[in-house]
Amino acid sequence: MTTVLISGAGIAGPSLAFWLSRYDYEVTVVEQADELRKGGSAVDFRGDQMALLERMGILDELRACATGMGDQLIVDRDGREVSRMPSVVFSGELEVERGDLSAVLHRHTADRVEYVFGDRIIALRQDADGVDVTFERAPRRRFDLVVGADGQHSGVRRLLFGDGHTADLGYHAIGFTMPNVLGLDHSARIHNEPGRYVNVGSARDPHRAGVMLVAEAPELGQHRRDAQAQRAIVRERFADMGWIVPQVIDAMDEADDLYVTSFAQVHLPRWAQGRVVLLGDAAWCGGPGSNGTGHAMLGAYTLAGELAAAGGDHVAAFARYEEVMRPATTKSQKFAASAGRHLAPPTARKIRQRDRVYRLLSSRPMTGLLSRIVKRNANTGALREYADA
Structure with a gap:
């Protein structure tokens, strides 16, 4: 054998x-x-x-x-909706x-x-x-x-x-969970400020929310095995953001499931x-x-x-x-x-441009078209037939 x-x-x-x-x-x-x-x-x-x-x-x-995740709302510094991202973009068929x-x-x-x-x-x-x-x-x-x-x-x-x-793409993602302080129900909220992205969402567990932060922070890669150093870098990088970001960063310090990965x-x-x-x-x-x-x-x-x-x-x-x-x-x-630049556009102008695209894509005719495009891109043609195991 x-x-x-x-x-x-x-x-x-x-x-x-x-x-x-x-x-x-x-x-x-x-x-x-x-x-x-x-x-x-x-x-x-x-x-x-x-x-x-x-x-x-x-x-x-x-x-x-x-997860049954629905659309993700993009909000400004005061938590007001400015656009939304159809679930088909990130959640797929399953x-x-x-x-x-x-x-x-x-x-x-x-x-x-x-x-x-x-x-x-x-x-x-x-x-x-x-x-x-x-x-x-x-x-x-x-x-x-x-x-x-x-x-x-x-x-x-x-x-x-x-x-x-x-090849380093220049961005890092930081993930952890926190209490569902927004009362989210199979939905998420996204907030951007230049060069930074914050996503807070809750699906199956109504008491917990998953957090994903994205930013250009190359120094995180120098502390791969030092969680405390990474937390300090993240806190500094996201310190001046609006919305509920200060509360999110405080929750990071209590999280026991923090992970950091580079793009x-x-x-x-x-x-x-x-x-x-x-x-x-x-x-x-x-x-x-x-x-x-x-x-x-x-x-x-x-x-x-x-x-x-x-x-x-x-x-x-x-x-x-x-x-x-x-x-x-x-x-x-x-x-x-270009995923990093798309998630965390470097300027306020580019954030507004991206949000306008999302508003267009969230219309009913465009959502159907987008669904077909995304599905087609996933069909690689590499799913071959092999003899039964």
Whole structure:
């Protein structure tokens, strides 16, 4: 039986484990964190991505935990509505909390996949027959194949290709939860001031609200492992904003689920080397608006399908997987390159211009057209047919 080690228990890794285990591969997933990540922003699906969820048999399960998020209102410093953003833009045909998706994927794989939490890969040595893997804590083990599905800051990518393959887009996102002080009900409020974006929304839990802040703050990247330093930087960056932003920033100091991530893209000339291959953000991180979750799950489905179709020829399978997925991920990277400037326009004039576009898009005829466009863009043509697992 072919043995596969997957680094990363986020979305891409368990998605790949789901399919490989059905093709009778012996799969181990190693995750640096001590447990599954429960937080994170909502993720959405549309078009072919919905068909993929149905093939996995998890669509109904995810529908049961859908956020049901409605339109998002854009407000001024005094909380007055100036525009609104149709839910179809961000919520797609189905939107779920990232933590709920992670839990569903784990539940559907835990009985036939080995999960190892609280450890990571620190060295790889390949030969013609396999890969010797050195872990930070566990004893060394040998696998037939290794997959790096460990995200934007992938350790496997660094071991494989070195540094220097990440393009910083100049913006950071800061997320956490707080009490639902606005009494929001399956809706959100957005406030912008030049170079900054604040989104407060509540969906399934009426007592809690999710917060997403976006700003140009490159210094956040210098303190990736120092939450207190990051909180101080965020507080300073958002200090003079109106609306309820001071209250939001105070709530950040009490949050135990703070996360900070940079808007960045990964550009690699190839995704595989020998018996090691990259998947998801580790291979093609595109940043916000790049169909990241959908592409990660589609990439997992494709990689597993091509490995099975190649009958053990990993070289052919890796090449075919990249041939299928690269056009879609490249297109999404181009689309998402300006996400930071769109979410947090640099000037008051550009904020007003963007809000005028939203007012136009929120009209009934335009909402229907927009829905069709967004769905078409999600249909990559990469959802192939593979033999039943």
